[in-house]
Amino acid sequence: SILFRLFPLREHGMNWRARPLTCQEIQAFRKSKEVMDRFLRAYKLMLGFYGINLVNEETGELERAENWRERFENLNRFSHNNLRITRILKCLGEMGYEDYQVHLVKFFLTETLVEETLPNVKRSALDYFLFTVRSKEKRRELIHYAWQHFKPQSSFVWGPRDKLQKYR
Secondary structure, eight states, rough: HHHHHSSOOOOOOOOOOSSSOOOHHHHHHHHEEEEHHHHHHHHHHHHHTTTEEETTTOOOEEEEEEEEEHHHHHOOOOOOOOHHHHHHHHHHHHHHHHHHHHHHHHHHHHHISOOOOGGGGGGHHIIGGGGOOHHHHHHHHHHHHHHHHSSSSSGOOOHHHHHHHHHH
């Protein structure tokens, strides 16, 4: 699959023929402007497929694309997209785009928990997307954000309630 070549990881995925990346390969990729430009183009392409636009390349800020309704319908209908999104999120972390991870996870948390446009993505956003975020501090912020918007709050199982209530 082309997705494995566009978003390689240091772990085995669903394609048993795809060879995991080494740390040396990741470092070489990160030092190559050409590779990183291609990676960013691939990321934007996949975002477009999901109905999302990258608004700011510096920060990773995202917004819905014009065709978001049609693309979100696709996301809701086909759960294999959730595996692909998880792979993209992990790869963003490998390639040094931790801020992009945060924005993409928050985008999906907002669409699933606040806007309620992606009900069939909610479990993946909470079970998998959240935990790809490398920064422990940012991950805590996102878990708190999810907890604030989860209904019913008493059923939230992705963080200890006592810590979530005290979180600042």
